[in-house]
Amino acid sequence: MYNLIDKAEILVIDDFAGFRQTIKTMLLRLGAQQIDQASNGQDAIKKCLEKKYDIIFCDYNLGEGQDGQQILEELHHRNLLRPGSLFLMVTAESTRAQVMGAIEYRPDAYLTKPFTGEQLGQRLKRLATRNKIMQPIYDAQNSGQPDRVIELCDQVMAQVPKVKYSCLRIKAEQLEKLGKSAEAREMYEHISADQPVLWALIGIGRIDFQQGKVQQALQHFEEIRQNFSEQVSVLDWIARCQQTLGDLEQAEQTLLKAVEVSPKSVSRQASLGAVARQLQHTETAQKAFSKTIHEGHYSCKLQPEYYREYYDQTRQLAADASGRSLSRLVAETEAMAxxxxxxxxxxxxxxxxxxxxxxxxxxxxxxxxxxxxxxxxxxxxxxxxxxxxxxxxxxxxxxxxxxxxxxxxxxxxxxxxxxxxxxxxxxxxxxxxxISPAEQAREFNRQGLQMARQKRPKEALSLFRQAIDCAIDKTNYCLNAAQIIIEHPALNCDSELLQQARHYLTELIQLEPQDVRQKRYHKLLSALDQRQQSHA
Amino acid sequence: MPESESSQSLFATVLASTVHDMKNSLSLLGNQLDTIITELEENDHTRDCVAGIRYESSRINLSMMQLLSLYKIDNGQFKVQISEVEVADFIEDCVASHAPMADSKGISIEIDCEDSLIWFFDPDLVGIAINNVIGNSIRYTRSRLAVSVRVIDRKLAITIEDDGDGYPAPMIEDPEHFLQNINYSTGSTGLGLFFSATVARYHQKGEASGHISLGNQGTLCGGSFNIYLP
CATH class of the missing domain: 1.20.1310 (5 helical Cullin repeat like)
Incomplete structure (x- = not known):
């Protein structure tokens, strides 16, 4: 791992220069050579646009502006994290509860302050080992092969019991994506019967909710809340159930509690604003939308229409305001505009x-x-x-x-x-x-063929993919996408893409025996076999 | 009584942020001391001195964390945050933070834990408890320290043993309430044990809850501390 560190491009994000320096000193002692620093989210995103980092240390609490979780979401959203890179969230004990609840985007590890250089070295070494073990699963995930992912999860956890829960989690989530909710739910039940595993407990409720058993899901989430009272993701789910059941008053209360625990989430503040607006709790709504915009200033989650929500709520508030509170609203509005x-x-x-x-x-x-x-x-x-x-x-x-x-x-x-x-x-x-989806697909395909003729295979492939996404009869577009991958030297050197071509041919295409495209299909399939063999 | 409640929560906030500030300073201090220690020559006698300062600063850090946690217990704000813990890594982390001090005193620390063991508990709170015990053992042991982990009766048992003189008898009899009998001659307050016991007790699963025990029949012939987590 020490050769992992000495070649690694590292970014340290912390608003406190003293801590950046401390981590830098530790890393230098561990053999690191390339260390950049950033003091806030904006600066960090800018650095990540310029360079792809192998290891990112990010303090969760960065004072004003984005917090660590928002930065992680932003990096995911903008596709700035290279697969296999490490994102380490640095937290203080007091903030661990609000940080750990993240369900959608998770850092590779949490580091609790204070830590010594030796602890850091050990953590990095372990993460590198773990990543190496999990890599085949990540690869299969990235190239969109859900069945392969599940197969690999089973294999890996049998070989390395230590990563059992990570594998179980990925497997269950994959099953959900494949629509096998009953199977996934059974897994979650099984896991959480044994140990209080938060993600499995949430998984049960999520599946019930999605299947329309909202009352049951709500009850379940309320039970989880007993043991995980500070977990905002649980509160978010409770609010969502209450909203769906039409119990807006309760939903508002739950969201108010959630923003108290974790005030920086843009989408949570916006949900609170929307619920309060429906209840005509203008003051709460106006405040929530104001926060939404404030916290979301640098965030990918800021929807433009939050502004007009803010203006409308402020207008209603201003109708009953006078004197000092009115002039405060005027000043606030001017700043917002x-x-x-x-x-x-x-x-x-x-x-x-x-x-x-x-x-x-x-x-x-x-x-x-x-x-x-x-x-x-x-x-x-x-x-x-x-x-x-x-x-x-x-x-x-x-x-x-x-x-x-x-x-x-x-x-x-x-x-x-x-x-x-x-x-x-x-x-x-x-x-x-x-324009019907079928027509759109034809248009994408036409543009794709044009790109292919202009020797721009990557653009062509991306257009064929768009055609596949919106078409109902996908056969022709799958054949085109597979063909350009298999035949073009810029694409057929990439084993992930070849695997994708196989997915198009074998999983998305079903041809009748008398279909005229049979010949082309088999020709592509055997060319693909050859290509993949030469890779192996 | 809304007024006293709010002044209480204000005090909690002030206390928490003060502790947070002091911990930040201590953690910087600790890291700078680590740098100094590694830059000093092996045989430089100031090295032991600096290691001593380092050790005391980490003790202050732990004490403050305990203080904050105990205050929260008193106020009913105390919550354990259960998460998945890879036990071997967790123990390694705990031991690593004591490595500079142990090295300077020539004490070896052995770990015996199955690599694939996963358990569910609050790693921060249990970490403070364990670190405190390791810190104390480094003070009282002669040359060796052993940390071992087993699963006994569906509970995770973490044992810390040394080859020192062992725990005094009254401590062993009632480790959880030793706090009331502060021994001014040895300087031991029993606070660490009280804290460990509380943290263990707050770990509950179904009917079972955690506890601690002490003994003097350890495999290293010194004291032995055990914490059991369901």
Whole structure:
């Protein structure tokens, strides 16, 4: 492992320079040579865009801005983590509960402060060994072969009992993905009967929920909560069940508890906002959406429409406010509008979806000038050819514009202009929704063939894949995708891609014996056999 | 009584953040001391001195963690966070943090734990308990220390043995309540044992709960500490 460390590109993320230096010193002593540092999420993402790291140390609590979990999600979302790289979350004892609950994106390991250089060295050594053991499973996961993943999980845990629970977890999740929920549920039951394994307990509830047994799932999650009271993922599930059962009051209470434990999650704050909005708890809703936007400023999870939710709730709050609380709302709104303009200055769709609500809010706050200025910005945003709005956005904008007081002729003219642009966008939306998936698939395939002719095999393959995704009869597109993988030298050197070609041919294609494509099919299959043999 | 509740929770917050701050400082201090120790020559006598400081700083760290946990127990805020633990790795980690001190005193630490053993408990709290015992044993042992792990009656049994003089008799009789009898002549407060016992007791599974025991018939002929977790 010491040769793992001395060649590794390492990134240390911590807001406290002293700790970065400490970890750096430890790593240098362990033989590391390439160590970069970042003090916050933004800086870290920037560094990861420039370079792919082998090992990332990330402190969970980074003060203002993103926390470690958000950074991990962002890196996953932007595909900046190389398979096989290590992400280590550094935590203090006091924050462990809120950190460990992560179900969707998990770090490779948690390191609890304080630790010594020797402990760090041992952990890295163990993780490297573990990764090596698990690698075949990860590979099969990445190349999309669920059956192979399950087979490998069974093999690996029989050989190395130490990784038993990791294998069981991957296997059960794979079964769920394959739609074999009964089998997965049985596994979760079996595992959690033996030991209090949180992910297995959650798995049981998740499957019940997905099968519509919401009441039963809720009861189950409430039981888990008894033993894992601080686990936010359990609270999230309880809120989701309560919401589905229509018990919004309870859902709001649960979410309030969850944001208290872990206030930085963007989607959790947004759920709270939505529930509170439905309950007409304007103050809670406004605060939640404000937090959503604040915490989500650098996050991939920030949806543009959270802004208009915020503006609408603030408008309702302002209707009953006066004096100091009103001036506070005005100041807050002005800051929010500036933040939005900065964030979306290059995104006319996001601006168009939100500027109407912002203008309406300013107008009801008595800021007619600012309101007019925003309407003008809206007019130019909707004229931008890059502006794309969906049916929901369009309806929303229509209603907002109708509710605006038409104070002047020039404003009326601007709004008419906007209406015309919206009409055009609406026509396009309607035209698009008429294209059937089959037609879309044909179009992707046509573009794919064109790319193939232009000797751009990677682009071609990606277009064929898109065709496969939306087509019902996938045969032709699978044949095309398999053929370009097998025949093109830039692609057929990659054993994962070859395995994918096999998946297309053997799992997605079923040809009748008299089908004219039989000959081409078998020719491809034998070429693939040869290719894979020469690899092995 | 909403008022006293809120002042209590304010105190808990202040206490927690103070402990957190002090721990951060101590952890920096500890790491700098580690750097100094590795840079000093093997035969430099200041090396032992620095190792001594290092040892005491890690004891302060542990004591503070215990303080915070015990405060939480008193307030009903104490919760164990059960997670999957690879026991051999866990023990190795505990021992590794004592390596600089043990080396400087010429004490060898042996580990006996089956590599594939997985158990479910709170690794932070049990870690504090174990670290405390190892720290104390380093002080009282002559030359050897052994940490061994078995599964006995569906409980995980972690045993720490030394070749020192062993535990005093009153401690062995009632280790969980030794706290009340602070022995000023030896400086032992029994706080560590009280903490270990509490942590063990909070680990419950079905009908079973954890406990600790002490003895003087260890395989190394010194004291032996056992913690049992269901």
């Amino acid at each position: 500036k933040r939005m303009e900065r964030k979306f200055h290059n995104d006319p769709s996001a601006l168009a979806a939100n500027l109407g609500s912002a203008a309406r809010l300013f107008s009801s706050l008595g800021k007619a000038d600012k309101s007019q200025q925003l309407i003008k910005q809206l007019a130019s945003a909707v004229q931008n050819p890059r502006c794309k709005l969906d049916a929901k956005d369009l309806q929303y904008l229509d209603e907002t514009l109708k509710a605006l007081p038409e104070s002047s002729d020039s404003l009326r003219k601007t709004i008419e202009q906007i209406d015309q642009s919206l009409q055009q966008i609406r026509l396009e939306v309607e035209k698009q929704s008429e």
